Amino acid sequence: MLSIENLSVLIHRADRQVAALTDVTFAVRPGEVVGLVGESGGGKSMVARAVVGLLPTGAQATGQVRFGDADVLRMDPAALAAHRGRGAAICFQNPRGALSPTRTVGRQLSDRLVTHQEMSPRRAREAARELFEAVGIRSPQRRLDAYPHELSGGMAQRVMISLATGCAPGLLIADEPTTGLDVTLTREILRQFRHAADVDGRSVLLISHDLASIAEICDRVVVLYAGTVVEAGPAGQIFAEPAHPYTRALLRSVPDVGGRPVVATPGAMPLLQRAPRHCPFAARCAHADDTCTTRRPPATPMAGRRTDEWSLACFHPQSGPVAPAVEPAERSTASPTPAPVAGDAAVPGPAVLEIDDVHVVYRSRFGSGGHHALRGVSLRLAPGETLGVVGESGCGKSTLAKLIMGLVAPTSGTVSVAGQSLVRQPGRPTPRGRALRRLRTRAQFVFQDPIGSLSPRRRVGDSIAEPLRAAGLSAAQRQARVAAVLDRMELDRSILRRYPHELSGGQAQRVGIARALVGEPDLIVFDEPTSALDVTVQAQILAVIADVTADTDRASVFISHDLATVRGFADRVAVLYLGRVVEEGPVDVVFDSPRHPYTRALLASAARLGGEPTSGAAAVELVRELEEGDAATGCALAARCPFVTDTCRSQPQHLQPYGASRAACWRIPELDALIGKQAATP
Amino acid sequence: MADLRAAGATGATARVTRSRDDRFARLLIITGAAILAVVAMAALAAPLLSSWGATEIDPAATLAAPGGAHPLGTDTNGMDVWSRVLYAARLDLGIAVAAVALAVLVGTLLGLVAGYLGGWLDDVLMRVVDIFQAFPTFILALAVAALLGNGTVNLIITIAAVNAPAYARLVRAEVRTQRELPFVDAAVTSGASTVGVLWRHLLPNSLTPVRVIAPLNCGWAMLTLAGLSFLGLGVSIPEAEWGAMISLGAADVVGGRWWTSVPPGLALFVSVLGFSLLGEGLQERANAKRR
Known part of the structure; x- marks a missing residue:
C-alpha cells in the first residue's frame, strides 16, 4: 500500500x-x-x-x-x-x-462526498449520517446540524x-x-x-x-x-x-x-x-x-x-524488559504521611490548605444560569504533604487550582491558605494591599503552559524574582535567592538574561518551578506541569518535581489528568469527577484497591507497560460519553455508570469511609459482585 | 480533502512570500525613514540652507517669481517661500510628533486601566471614547481648537484629543486578550500589585500594535494640523506653517503665481508620504512575523 x-x-x-x-x-x-x-x-x-x-x-x-x-x-x-x-x-x-x-459538521462531510464521490446532495446527507453512526456518534441525525x-x-x-x-x-x-x-x-x-x-x-x-x-x-x-x-x-x-x-x-x-x-x-x-x-x-x-x-x-x-x-539502527542492541514493575509494598513504606482516618474531619495540627464544602458557579454574563464547576469540595492539606488531584477535562481541576490560588472566589464554602483568606469571602476578614500580596506568595503555582506563564517581554531573571518583590527584598538579596534556586533547578546563570521564547519547554518549566520555589512558600500547586512537554523531558521535570515535593516544610498539590504521574510522589490522591470528589485516600490504597466505579474505570483505561491488567480490583468500563444535561441531582456518575439504579439518580452521594480511603458511592460493598456478574454475562 | 488541499496551498504560498514580504517591508521602512530624515535635517539646517529668516520681509520683492535672491520666490508679504518652507518643517514635524506622543501616552494609559480593571470604569471610559469617535475627526478637531483657541500647545492638545481614543481602544483590546494569558495569573499569584501587573507585564506586551500605528498616525496628524491652519484655526501668519502658507497662497494660484502655495503643499505631501511608508513597512513586518 x-x-x-x-x-x-x-x-x-x-x-x-x-x-x-x-x-x-x-x-x-x-x-x-x-x-x-x-x-x-x-x-x-x-x-x-x-x-x-x-x-x-x-x-x-x-x-x-x-x-x-x-x-x-x-x-x-x-x-x-x-x-x-x-x-x-x-x-x-x-x-x-x-x-x-x-458550517455544520454534516454539511462539511456531505460537501466532501458531493465533490469527491459525485453523490447527489440528498444521497450525501444520508451517507454522512451513516458515516457518523459508523464512528460511534450518538444520535447522528441531530449531530449533522451541529x-x-x-x-x-x-x-x-x-x-x-x-x-x-x-x-x-x-x-x-x-x-x-x-x-x-x-x-x-x-x-x-x-x-x-x-x-x-x-x-x-x-x-x-x-x-x-x-x-x-x-x-x-x-x-x-x-x-x-x-x-x-x-x-x-x-x-x-x-x-x-x-x-x-x-x-x-x-x-x-x-x-x-x-x-x-x-x-x-x-x-x-x-x-x-x-x-x-x-x-x-x-x-x-x-x-x-x-x-x-x-x-x-x-x-x-x-x-x-x-x-x-x-x-x-544500533551497534549495541539491548534485550529484556525495560523495567520490572515495583512491588506496592516497596513504596508504601516510604510514604511519610499517616493515612487520614476516614470521617475524622478535625485532624489536629495546623493545615496549610483548608477547603470546606466549596461550590464554584461561573455565572454567564448574559441571562441566568451558569456553569457549576465545583460542587461541595472539601480538602485539607497538612505541611509536608503532597496531594494528587486527578480527573478528566471538565472535572473542575483547573477551577480547584484557581480557587486555591485565590484567582477564583468560592460561591459558597470557605478556602484558606495558611489560615488566611486570599479572596473576599462572606463573613471573613480579607487582607488587602501589601499584606495580601505577601500572603499570595505563600502559595505558588506551576503552570501547564511553561512558556506562556512567563511574561513574553521580560527577562527570565525578572520573572523568577517576581515573588521576592512582594516580600520587599533588596536587589542583592533577590539575586542571592534566585541564584540558589537556579542551582537547585540545575540551570545556568546565563538563562537569567534570556527571554521566554528563547527557552525550550523543559528549561521554561524549570524556570517556572524556580519562580514557585524562590519565595519559600508553604504550598505549591502544580497544574498539569508536564502535559505540554515531550516524553523524555517530561521525565526530567517529573524528577525535579518529585525532589521538590519531598521537602518536608512545604505542602504540594499536584493536579493531573494522568493517574500515573500522580502515583510517583503523591501521599494522598483525590479523584475529581464533574466538580465532586468521588474518591480520596492514600495513594497506594486508591491505586491498588480502587473503590469507586469511576476510579476503577480510569485505572482500567490507563495504558501500562507489559499490558497486564491494571490492579487487583476488577475493571469497570463506563457506558458512554457524557452529554450535556447529565449529572443534575443524584450521583455525578449516574449517566455513565453501568451499575446505576434509581437510588443513584435521585440521591446525591457523599464520601463514605471504605477501609483507608473514602468514596462517594453507596453500592461499593456489592460492587465486586456486580462486576463479576457483568463479566459473566457478556 | 478539499479543505486539506486549500490549506496546503495557502501554507506554501505564505512561506514563499514570507521572505519577499520581509524584503518589501524593509524597503518601505528604509525609504520612509530616509524621507523623514531628509525633512528633519532640512528643518534643523534651515538657517544654513537659506539666507532669509522665516518671517523676514524683503520690502523690495512682493510676490516675486522664483529665481535670483529668492529661489522659490516670495509671497504677498514679501517673505521668502523657500526659507519659510524649511522653517515650517520644524513646526509641522514637531507638533505632529508631539501630538501623537501625547495621544499614545493618554490613550495607552486609559486603555490599560479600562482593559485590565473592567467593570464600571471600563464602561464609563469606553463610552467617552465612543463619543469622541462618533464625531468626524475634523469636526472634532475644529470644535476643540475653537474651544481652546490658537497656540502651539493648544494645537498639540487638540490633535492628541482627536487621536487618543483610537489608542485607548487598541490597547484595551490587546490588554483584554493578554490578561487571560497564564503569565498574568503568574504575576498576580507571585504577589505583584495591580500597578506592577499593568506596568511590568501588560504594558510591554500590549504595545506592539501601537508601535505600528503611531508612525502612520504622525502623517495623519500633520494633515490635520495643516487643515486646521488652512481654515485659520491652527497656526496663523506670519508664523511659518505649511497649511497656513497654502491658505495664504491659494488666492495667488488663479493669477498664475503657483510658487506661494505649491512648494508648501509638496513639502506636506512628501513628509506625510514618509510617515505612511514607514508605518506601512512596520505593519508589513509585523504581519510577516505573525504568519
Whole structure:
C-alpha cells in the first residue's frame, strides 16, 4: 500500500537548514495499523506531510514515497489532488481547529462526498449520517446540524475521522489523534482506527508521541529519532522488550499506574543541520562508545528476523524488559504521611490548605444560569504533604487550582491558605494591599503552559524574582535567592538574561518551578506541569518535581489528568469527577484497591507497560460519553455508570469511609459482585 | 480533502512570500525613514540652507517669481517661500510628533486601566471614547481648537484629543486578550500589585500594535494640523506653517503665481508620504512575523 524508501528531507530556511528526515524506510501494508512514534522534532509529522505531498516550501526531498504504483514526490498537481482525496487522508491533531467553525459538521462531510464521490446532495446527507453512526456518534441525525463548537473534543475527533474515511481512502493518517483527550476517550478513538483497518481493510498510519497508549492497537511501530528510523518492528514485542536504547528511554520516561519509578534520560533531541554522520542518540546514550560517535548505524534486522519484520539502527542492541514493575509494598513504606482516618474531619495540627464544602458557579454574563464547576469540595492539606488531584477535562481541576490560588472566589464554602483568606469571602476578614500580596506568595503555582506563564517581554531573571518583590527584598538579596534556586533547578546563570521564547519547554518549566520555589512558600500547586512537554523531558521535570515535593516544610498539590504521574510522589490522591470528589485516600490504597466505579474505570483505561491488567480490583468500563444535561441531582456518575439504579439518580452521594480511603458511592460493598456478574454475562 | 488541499496551498504560498514580504517591508521602512530624515535635517539646517529668516520681509520683492535672491520666490508679504518652507518643517514635524506622543501616552494609559480593571470604569471610559469617535475627526478637531483657541500647545492638545481614543481602544483590546494569558495569573499569584501587573507585564506586551500605528498616525496628524491652519484655526501668519502658507497662497494660484502655495503643499505631501511608508513597512513586518 504505502512504501517509503530512503526518504530524506532537507528544509532550506533563510537563516539555516534543517535535516528533517534522513533515509527513512518503512512500509504500511493493506489492513495494517502502523504506529509512528517519537518526540516532537523527530520527524513524525514530516513523514505524514510527505505522504500526502504537503511538504513545506523550501523542502528538498529525495528518495521515494510509493503509494500504489505512483511516487507521491513526483506527482503532478492533478494526480496529487486525487491522491489526497481518495488515496490518503489525514486526521489532524486539533479536530476543532481543522473543522470550519461557521458550517455544520454534516454539511462539511456531505460537501466532501458531493465533490469527491459525485453523490447527489440528498444521497450525501444520508451517507454522512451513516458515516457518523459508523464512528460511534450518538444520535447522528441531530449531530449533522451541529456546529464544531457544539461538539466535545472526542465528538469532534470522531467527526474528523468520518471526514477522513468518508471518501474511502486506502490509507488513513492520524496525526496525534488523541492528544488532549481523556484516557477513557483515548481508548475509544483508537479503537476506531483499529476498526477501520479490520473491517474496511484500510491501512492506518498512527502518529503518536506516546508508545504505551498506541501499542495495543498497532500491528507494527516505527520509532523515529532526529529524523532517522531507530527501530521498527512488531508493536507488542517492541513495547515489551525494545532493543534500541532510545525506545527504551522513551518507555522508561513514561510513568505508569503500577508505580514503577520514572527513569529520566538527560539531554534533548538535537536539531540537525545536515544528515547525521554518527548515531544521533549517541550523546544521550549510556551504551555509546567510539563506534557510535564516528559512524551512523545502518538499519539491520534483529537476530533471526527479516529486515521488514524487526529492524533497528544500533551497534549495541539491548534485550529484556525495560523495567520490572515495583512491588506496592516497596513504596508504601516510604510514604511519610499517616493515612487520614476516614470521617475524622478535625485532624489536629495546623493545615496549610483548608477547603470546606466549596461550590464554584461561573455565572454567564448574559441571562441566568451558569456553569457549576465545583460542587461541595472539601480538602485539607497538612505541611509536608503532597496531594494528587486527578480527573478528566471538565472535572473542575483547573477551577480547584484557581480557587486555591485565590484567582477564583468560592460561591459558597470557605478556602484558606495558611489560615488566611486570599479572596473576599462572606463573613471573613480579607487582607488587602501589601499584606495580601505577601500572603499570595505563600502559595505558588506551576503552570501547564511553561512558556506562556512567563511574561513574553521580560527577562527570565525578572520573572523568577517576581515573588521576592512582594516580600520587599533588596536587589542583592533577590539575586542571592534566585541564584540558589537556579542551582537547585540545575540551570545556568546565563538563562537569567534570556527571554521566554528563547527557552525550550523543559528549561521554561524549570524556570517556572524556580519562580514557585524562590519565595519559600508553604504550598505549591502544580497544574498539569508536564502535559505540554515531550516524553523524555517530561521525565526530567517529573524528577525535579518529585525532589521538590519531598521537602518536608512545604505542602504540594499536584493536579493531573494522568493517574500515573500522580502515583510517583503523591501521599494522598483525590479523584475529581464533574466538580465532586468521588474518591480520596492514600495513594497506594486508591491505586491498588480502587473503590469507586469511576476510579476503577480510569485505572482500567490507563495504558501500562507489559499490558497486564491494571490492579487487583476488577475493571469497570463506563457506558458512554457524557452529554450535556447529565449529572443534575443524584450521583455525578449516574449517566455513565453501568451499575446505576434509581437510588443513584435521585440521591446525591457523599464520601463514605471504605477501609483507608473514602468514596462517594453507596453500592461499593456489592460492587465486586456486580462486576463479576457483568463479566459473566457478556 | 478539499479543505486539506486549500490549506496546503495557502501554507506554501505564505512561506514563499514570507521572505519577499520581509524584503518589501524593509524597503518601505528604509525609504520612509530616509524621507523623514531628509525633512528633519532640512528643518534643523534651515538657517544654513537659506539666507532669509522665516518671517523676514524683503520690502523690495512682493510676490516675486522664483529665481535670483529668492529661489522659490516670495509671497504677498514679501517673505521668502523657500526659507519659510524649511522653517515650517520644524513646526509641522514637531507638533505632529508631539501630538501623537501625547495621544499614545493618554490613550495607552486609559486603555490599560479600562482593559485590565473592567467593570464600571471600563464602561464609563469606553463610552467617552465612543463619543469622541462618533464625531468626524475634523469636526472634532475644529470644535476643540475653537474651544481652546490658537497656540502651539493648544494645537498639540487638540490633535492628541482627536487621536487618543483610537489608542485607548487598541490597547484595551490587546490588554483584554493578554490578561487571560497564564503569565498574568503568574504575576498576580507571585504577589505583584495591580500597578506592577499593568506596568511590568501588560504594558510591554500590549504595545506592539501601537508601535505600528503611531508612525502612520504622525502623517495623519500633520494633515490635520495643516487643515486646521488652512481654515485659520491652527497656526496663523506670519508664523511659518505649511497649511497656513497654502491658505495664504491659494488666492495667488488663479493669477498664475503657483510658487506661494505649491512648494508648501509638496513639502506636506512628501513628509506625510514618509510617515505612511514607514508605518506601512512596520505593519508589513509585523504581519510577516505573525504568519
